Amino acid sequence: MFETLRALSDGFVxxxxxxxxxxxxxxxxxxxxxxxLPGIGPALTxxxxxxxxxxxxxxxxxxxxxxxxxxxMYGGSTTSILLNTPGETGSIATAIDGYMMARQGRGAxxxxxxxxxxxxxxxxxxxxxxxxxxPLARAALRFGPAEYFALTVVAFTTVSLLLGPSRAxxxxxxxxxxxxxxxxIDQLTGDxxxxxxxxxxxxxxxxxxxxxxxxxxxxxxxxxxxYGRSEPEAVVLHDFTxxxxxxxKRSWGPWLRGAAIGFPLGVLxxxxxxxxxxxxxxTEKRLSKEPERFGHGAIEGVAGPEAANxxxxxxxxxxLLTLGVPSSATAAVMLAAFQQYGLQPGPLLFTSRPDLVxxxxxxxxxxxxxxxxxxxxxxxxxxxVMLMPRRLLFAGVLVLASLGAYSLNGxxxxxxxxxxxxxxxxxxxxxxxxxxxxxxxxxxxxxAELQFRRALAISEGDLTIFVTRPISFVLLLVAAMxxxxxxxLTTRLASTxxx
Amino acid sequence: xxxxxxxxxxxxxxxxxxxxxxxxxxxxFEQLRLIAPAAPGGGWDQTARVMQQVLQRTGLVRTVPVxxxxxxxxxxxxxxxxxxxxxxxxTLLVSGLIMxxxxxMHRSPVTLREVTPIARLTGEYxxxxxxxxxxxxxxxxxxxxxxxxxxxxxxxxxSAGGSDQILAGLVAExxxxxxxxxxxxxxxxxxESLSAILGGQVSLGINGLAELEPQIEAKAVRALAISSADRLPxxxxxxxxxxxxDVEFENWRSVVAPPGIGERERQRLESVxxxxxxxxxxxxxxxxxxxxxxxxxxxxxxxxxxxxxxxVRATLQQxxxxxSSGGLLASGAAYPAFVLTGLALTALAALVAGRTERRxxxxxxxxxxxxxxxxxxxxxxxxxxxxxxxxxxxxxxxAMFWLTSRAFDNRHPARDGxxxxxxxxxxxxxxxxxxxxxxxGGVLERWL
Numbered sequence: 001m002f003e004t005l006r007a008l009s010d011g012f013v014x015x016x017x018x019x020x021x022x023x024x025x026x027x028x029x030x031x032x033x034x035x036x037l038p039g040i041g042p043a044l045t046x047x048x049x050x051x052x053x054x055x056x057x058x059x060x061x062x063x064x065x066x067x068x069x070x071x072x073m074y075g076g077s078t079t080s081i082l083l084n085t086p087g088e089t090g091s092i093a094t095a096i097d098g099y100m101m102a103r104q105g106r107g108a109x110x111x112x113x114x115x116x117x118x119x120x121x122x123x124x125x126x127x128x129x130x131x132x133x134x135p136l137a138r139a140a141l142r143f144g145p146a147e148y149f150a151l152t153v154v155a156f157t158t159v160s161l162l163l164g165p166s167r168a169x170x171x172x173x174x175x176x177x178x179x180x181x182x183x184x185i186d187q188l189t190g191d192x193x194x195x196x197x198x199x200x201x202x203x204x205x206x207x208x209x210x211x212x213x214x215x216x217x218x219x220x221x222x223x224x225x226x227y228g229r230s231e232p233e234a235v236v237l238h239d240f241t242x243x244x245x246x247x248x249k250r251s252w253g254p255w256l257r258g259a260a261i262g263f264p265l266g267v268l269x270x271x272x273x274x275x276x277x278x279x280x281x282x283t284e285k286r287l288s289k290e291p292e293r294f295g296h297g298a299i300e301g302v303a304g305p306e307a308a309n310x311x312x313x314x315x316x317x318x319x320l321l322t323l324g325v326p327s328s329a330t331a332a333v334m335l336a337a338f339q340q341y342g343l344q345p346g347p348l349l350f351t352s353r354p355d356l357v358x359x360x361x362x363x364x365x366x367x368x369x370x371x372x373x374x375x376x377x378x379x380x381x382x383x384x385v386m387l388m389p390r391r392l393l394f395a396g397v398l399v400l401a402s403l404g405a406y407s408l409n410g411x412x413x414x415x416x417x418x419x420x421x422x423x424x425x426x427x428x429x430x431x432x433x434x435x436x437x438x439x440x441x442x443x444x445x446x447x448a449e450l451q452f453r454r455a456l457a458i459s460e461g462d463l464t465i466f467v468t469r470p471i472s473f474v475l476l477l478v479a480a481m482x483x484x485x486x487x488x489l490t491t492r493l494a495s496t497x498x499x
Numbered sequence: 500x501x502x503x504x505x506x507x508x509x510x511x512x513x514x515x516x517x518x519x520x521x522x523x524x525x526x527x528f529e530q531l532r533l534i535a536p537a538a539p540g541g542g543w544d545q546t547a548r549v550m551q552q553v554l555q556r557t558g559l560v561r562t563v564p565v566x567x568x569x570x571x572x573x574x575x576x577x578x579x580x581x582x583x584x585x586x587x588x589x590t591l592l593v594s595g596l597i598m599x600x601x602x603x604m605h606r607s608p609v610t611l612r613e614v615t616p617i618a619r620l621t622g623e624y625x626x627x628x629x630x631x632x633x634x635x636x637x638x639x640x641x642x643x644x645x646x647x648x649x650x651x652x653x654x655x656x657x658s659a660g661g662s663d664q665i666l667a668g669l670v671a672e673x674x675x676x677x678x679x680x681x682x683x684x685x686x687x688x689x690x691e692s693l694s695a696i697l698g699g700q701v702s703l704g705i706n707g708l709a710e711l712e713p714q715i716e717a718k719a720v721r722a723l724a725i726s727s728a729d730r731l732p733x734x735x736x737x738x739x740x741x742x743x744x745d746v747e748f749e750n751w752r753s754v755v756a757p758p759g760i761g762e763r764e765r766q767r768l769e770s771v772x773x774x775x776x777x778x779x780x781x782x783x784x785x786x787x788x789x790x791x792x793x794x795x796x797x798x799x800x801x802x803x804x805x806x807x808x809x810x811v812r813a814t815l816q817q818x819x820x821x822x823s824s825g826g827l828l829a830s831g832a833a834y835p836a837f838v839l840t841g842l843a844l845t846a847l848a849a850l851v852a853g854r855t856e857r858r859x860x861x862x863x864x865x866x867x868x869x870x871x872x873x874x875x876x877x878x879x880x881x882x883x884x885x886x887x888x889x890x891x892x893x894x895x896x897x898a899m900f901w902l903t904s905r906a907f908d909n910r911h912p913a914r915d916g917x918x919x920x921x922x923x924x925x926x927x928x929x930x931x932x933x934x935x936x937x938x939x940g941g942v943l944e945r946w947l
Contacts, residue, residue, distance in 0.1 A: 037930065044567070047565075050548060142698060143694075143698070144700035145684075145695075166849070169853070171845040172848065172849035175838065179838055182835050182838055185571060186659075186831045187658065187687055188684070189831050190604040190658075190660040191831055199570075199574070199578050199607075200575060202570055202574070220876065223907075224906055319690075323693075323694070325693050325694045327690045339787050340552070346712075346714060346717060347717035348716060348717050391906075391907035395915075395919070396922060398883075398903050399899060399900050399926060400926070403892075406887065407936040409569060409570075410568060410937045412888060416884060419884065432856070453831075453834075457653065457682060458700065
């Protein structure tokens with residue numbers, strides 16, 4: 001413990017040199033700027049900015065990495081809240097209530113709770129990374145395909161909370177997402193499925209394209225259809241001052257719980273950011289006394305997922321730094337960057353170059369503070385985007401969404417899919433089919449299938465593997481309990497209401 | 500606002516600093532585009548980004564933008580490369596063994612015969628390891644178990660049809676086990692398979708040596724064999740050959756140029772790559788990434804690729820005849836059947852639900868909907884789709900912006916036009932230039 005603190009303080013001494021603070025600032029700014037663009041996730045952000053860091057000495061470069069990483073993770077939330085355009089998968093959950101808040105004139109409050117939540121959770125998670133990384137990483141290795149499958153089953157129970165007023169329509173949306181997830185190469189055999197001979201479909205439909213299409217493009221077309229020119233724009237009283245007392249009180253719990261959910265799920269390799277953010281969203285809805293506010297601008301639905309997202313981002317670094325296992329695309333890019341500086345990531349990284357590792361960790365703390373300092377004053381300015389006339393706002397959304405989708409692979413096919421999904425999204429709105437189950441289906445479906453089949457391949461077709469392995473068994477039990485309790489709760493509520 | 504402007508200045512300074520200072524006069528190329536047919540983080544992406552760094556630092560090329568076109572073991576990038584870069588003498592695609600496998604696996608209509616080979620650059624050996632807690636001590640223990648019942652051993656490695664599975668097939672064949680009966684579990688990406696091996700989720704791990712070596716050194720896994728011809732200095736692991744398995748294997752990577760380029764252009768590309776591999780920076784990089792120098796060009800390269808193609812094709816065809824060892828539920832057909840049935844049933848249920856709702860809501864008909872506006876937006880999207888690559892991002896986006904804003908409100912056409920142009924140019928400069936995302940410049944490319 002004492003040694004850890006000393007090493008960390010050495011790291012801080014390195015990071016606090018004036019020019020290094022400057023690089024941290026540049027890193028967070030650049031990371032946020034690119035992270036804001038829909039479609040450009042943290043992995044590409046770090047990759048694009050790598051050449052910039054090559055000209056620096058290793059310490060400064062690592063400090064900038066820390067900044068870029070934190071910034072890119074945070075950047076997606078701004079467009080998510082203001083434009084209903086999640087830049088990457090981690091900010092989908094944020095969009096649900098964040099955008100509603102912005103429409104109701106509480107955009108500044110949503111941005112504030114996202115910024116502070118990111119800071120609080122990011123810092124807590126970095127503390128956990130500092131002190132408990134090695135045992136956590138070892139524990140994460142106990143997760144095999146059976147456990148991951150059980151985890152996706154738990155994540156699927158969150159869908160039951162997001163089905164919307166009509167269960168039939170919600171399930172239809174879910175299966176729509178699952179069907180879209182079928183498209184592409186079967187990862188276990190390499191065979192193409194439902195790609196209809198179009199090579200661009202071989203890799204499946206990118207979640208980001210689906211999300212931007214359903215949310216941003218779909219919303220634009222829907223607004224045009226519903227209001228068009230005829231209706232004068234609704235006057236909303238906007239408040240640009242950040243959170244009020246009640247909103248502070250509502251945010252605390254979700255921040256802390258978000259951190260507690262996000263960090264361990266980030267540590268698990270292949271966790272991604274969708275599962276932690278949606279589990280956090282579902283937890284908040286379940287714990288809330290007024291769950292009906294969710295989906296209509298509940299600040300808890302922004303605070304929790306944003307906190308979970310940033311905590312998961314710090315969690316990803318645990319297996320990377322302690323075991324040399326890159327569990328996300330972003331981590332893989334960072335690993336490559338480490339190698340540029342002659343570092344061999346792996347179990348021996350901490351002992352071979354402790355100075356750089358601790359500088360990186362120190363710069364994560366600094367990056368989190370910088371994000372807060374940088375973004376809080378801007379919250380009022382960004383939120384004024386909502387004052388733009390509707391015609392310019394939606395035109396801008398279309399340009400940004402197209403730019404993001406195109407630059408994913410530089411392909412017109414992606415652009416065409418984006419617009420098609422947009423049209424579908426508009427139709428779903430018109431007929432009252434909820435959008436979020438479709439997104440969850442696309443994300444979780446392929447993951448569940450893959451892990452299920454992997455587990456069966458390892459057990460040679462023996463289904464009992466899911467209940468004989470203790471962690472998997474417990475997770476499945478939790479899922480069953482969650483599903484059962486929610487069913488019980490709704491029926492009881494319904495019976496008391498009708499009584 | 501000044502804060503934002505200051506931030507922009509900072510970005511500009513950084514990118515100005517990042518530009519190579521190498522004198523323009525001795526640069527052989529003003530610009531050389533590199534296309535990595537994979538997502539950021541993988542071996543091809545790393546190769547491209549390392550080349551970018553070496554070429555720019557040594558001043559051989561002034562700017563080296565890297566583009567990622569991910570998918571299907573590189574075959575999507577290959578198809579795009581052959582389709583749209585025809586005859587361009589300033590573009591290279593990173594390629595290699597895995598692409599050969601992808602071409603066979605995904606029955607790609609485009610093959611490596613259609614591109615212009617420039618050079619093989621690097622090779623990476625593979626290693627077969629077991630978790631530290633495994634009962635297997637040597638390769639012969641594994642072979643014995645394999646001969647008894649091949650399915651009882653699960654092999655964890657990279658994506659289906661990739662280098663790891665090819666090697667697993669070659670090893671099986673060499674020891675007389677039908678490759679189709681190997682229980683190979685494909686994981687995506689190095690990290691996922693590595694954690695499955697470290698956690699003992701699979702009985703054997705098969706992966707690139709560069710990824711496994713740190714784990715071997717830390718004794719987190721036990722290495723049973725490496726795929727090189729001779730033992731490697733500083734690594735006490737026997738080769739496959741010396742343990743009676745007649746296989747030698749490496750995952751090589753190369754660069755290729757588009758089809759239809761002239762002889763002079765080919766020579767220019769070859770010479771810039773030759774100059775790159777001769778630099779001390781390149782050599783140092785190889786060491787850092789634990790890549791082997793496998794520089795090869797010309798006739799011998801063509802013959803080498805041909806030989807490898809035959810070998811890969813033969814191995815993968817044998818693997819293909821194998822069945823999944825997890826039974827019907829683990830096959831690729833069970834899940835799609837479940838999902839499509841579910842989709843049909845829920846669609847029906849939603850339709851019924853919609854009917855009853857509609858009837859109740861019919862009274863409160865929600866006013867007039869403006870189909871006109873929707874048409875305008877449809878036109879805007881169609882125009883962007885049609886123009887984006889033909890005449891460039893700026894013009895297409897300006898048109899889309901203007902049409903969309905017009906759809907909502909047509910009272911300020913001139914003002915909206917100015918906004919549209921400003922937004923498009925601004926986005927192009929910020930993302931296309933400063934952040935170097937690949938955006939089509941189109942007819943305005945020269946002025947922007």
